[in-house]
Amino acid sequence: MTESDIIIVGGGAAGFFSAINIAENNPGLKIIILERGSEVLTKVRISGGGRCNVTHAEFIPNQLSLNYPRGEKELLGPFHTFMTGDTMEWFEKKGISLKIEEDGRIFPESNSSQAIIDCFIKETERLNIEVLKQHPVKSIKKGINNWIVSTEKKSFNSKKLMIATGSNTKIWSLLKNLGHSIVPPVPSLFTFNINDNRIKELPGISTIASVSVLLKNGTTKLKSEGPLLITHWGLSGPAILKLSAWGAVDLFDVNYQFKIKVNWLKSETKETVFEILKELKDRHVKKSLYTNTQLGLPKRLWQNLLMASKIYENQKWAETNHVQLKELASQLTQSIFHVQGKSTFKEEFVTAGGINLKEINFKRYESKIHKGLFFAGEVLNIDAITGGFNFQNAWTGGFIAAKAIATTD
Numbered sequence: 001m002t003e004s005d006i007i008i009v010g011g012g013a014a015g016f017f018s019a020i021n022i023a024e025n026n027p028g029l030k031i032i033i034l035e036r037g038s039e040v041l042t043k044v045r046i047s048g049g050g051r052c053n054v055t056h057a058e059f060i061p062n063q064l065s066l067n068y069p070r071g072e073k074e075l076l077g078p079f080h081t082f083m084t085g086d087t088m089e090w091f092e093k094k095g096i097s098l099k100i101e102e103d104g105r106i107f108p109e110s111n112s113s114q115a116i117i118d119c120f121i122k123e124t125e126r127l128n129i130e131v132l133k134q135h136p137v138k139s140i141k142k143g144i145n146n147w148i149v150s151t152e153k154k155s156f157n158s159k160k161l162m163i164a165t166g167s168n169t170k171i172w173s174l175l176k177n178l179g180h181s182i183v184p185p186v187p188s189l190f191t192f193n194i195n196d197n198r199i200k201e202l203p204g205i206s207t208i209a210s211v212s213v214l215l216k217n218g219t220t221k222l223k224s225e226g227p228l229l230i231t232h233w234g235l236s237g238p239a240i241l242k243l244s245a246w247g248a249v250d251l252f253d254v255n256y257q258f259k260i261k262v263n264w265l266k267s268e269t270k271e272t273v274f275e276i277l278k279e280l281k282d283r284h285v286k287k288s289l290y291t292n293t294q295l296g297l298p299k300r301l302w303q304n305l306l307m308a309s310k311i312y313e314n315q316k317w318a319e320t321n322h323v324q325l326k327e328l329a330s331q332l333t334q335s336i337f338h339v340q341g342k343s344t345f346k347e348e349f350v351t352a353g354g355i356n357l358k359e360i361n362f363k364r365y366e367s368k369i370h371k372g373l374f375f376a377g378e379v380l381n382i383d384a385i386t387g388g389f390n391f392q393n394a395w396t397g398g399f400i401a402a403k404a405i406a407t408t409d
Contacts, residue, residue: 002156004030004130006405007149009137009171010164011035013044013391014377016120017398018162018405023127025406031129032158034151036136036165041117043166043349047391048105052113055087055395056388057104067389069188069246071382074357075393078365082399087392090399094119103238105388140174142370160405162374164398167351171379175355179369183381185353186252190244192260193341194234198304198331202230205298210263211239213247214336222247225266230301233343235260238386244342245385248352256342262335264305265295274329281325285318292317295332305331350390354381365401374401 006022008015011033019031033040044052058064061079065072088098088106096119097109108115124131135151140161147161165171172182206229213222222243229237243260244251251258265273276295284292290313293302309328311320355375359368367373376397384390 001148002032002154004032004156004158006031006160006162007147007156007158008033008162008164009149010166010168010377010379011037011040011131011133012164012166012377012394013041014166014379014394014398015162015164016041016124017395018164018374018376018402019129020120020123020127021399021402022406023129025403027127029406031127032156033124033129033131034135034137034149034156035131035133038134040131040133041120044116044120045113047113048107048388050113051107051111052116053105053107053388053391054091054098054116055084055106055392057084057100057106059084064389064392067387068382068384068393069248070352071357071380071384071393074360074362075382075396078362078396078400082396084392086399087395090395091116091119094123103387137171137174140178142178142373145372147372160372160374162376162401162405163379164376164394166378167354168379172354178373180359180367181356183353183356185351186248187342187344188245188248188350188352188383189241189386190342190344191231191236192234192240192244192337192339193256193343194337194339196337198308198335199230199235199301199337200304202298202300202304203232205230205301206237207264207298207301208266209239210266211235211243212261213243213251214259214261220261222250228262234339235262235337241386245350245352245383248383251342256339258339260337260339262337263333264297264301264335265332268333270326270329270333273332274326277325277329281317281320283317286316288314288316289320290314297332305335308335350383351378352381352383354379357381363400364404365397366404374405376401 008019015033064079065076098106099109100106139150141148147158149156176182209228210225212220224239224242226239227237228239290303293299308331311324365374377394382393
């Protein structure tokens, strides 16, 4: 039996950040990280296209918390303790220069996730934190004032236990046996699979648009505006990923079979656009619509929407009738697409679901059911939209839990 002060299950972002902060708060503690895989920090490596989107440039707690479909209310207090500015300062002090990009995402200056990985590995070595790979946890038992954690290779006795495993059904099952309730996991960040001639042959084209998810009765409660990216499989980009996060449970319930309405002109109405098209007709009488792209749309998308409106190649503005222009106004502002399935957004695979947030004391990130049991990251029922917010959740939880672990017996 290996003795320690604190066992951290999970060698990812939340686990490493917690371990380093515990050791810095109380250098005398013996800390062991148990990682089930042969590599640590694998999600950090691939996130942000291999650049690691560390956090997001939102510096007001109640604004930052709005990016969490699950966890918005619970994270408000913790963000007053540790949020974006604190994260940036933490990494800068470790020698990692960060930069803010135009869309608010924050990355290492080096444009490489390796900078973050190297920083974490170096810090664990400096602070004598033991990292054990290929140690999948098989059982967790609560003693009177201790925890016994067993892996395939050995057993560990620890005063405190931290779970930072992300979305891990095996660990959730062990926690359920300890009395915690688990909100069933469903995918949170994914792209929409759509087979439609209007967007076929257009992969790589991106434009700003407004997108709504239509419910069976034709109403919508999910709406998003932002960059929309056409892919080989359908639609992606921040506008879609935001909908997938906020609609994670609803879209799971309909087995990812639903309709969306796309307004390629953001907030313009069909009626307004019809009037604009009539003006364009008067202005460009002899020009062909196919070579005369309008309204700031990518040329090939404009041409596909013309085709869908039964406006034919070589047709001139003067030759269009009201029926065609009305249909074009409709395609531009109310394009209906049938979504038939989803594809995982590989850069940031995130799951909604996890430990019920009512069972956590967010002042310490400690279990309300068991003293000495702590959590951080996506093992909790917290998830965010894309853009560095899921990592910020890991840093905030890890920092607060670390302080609680290091300063109490």
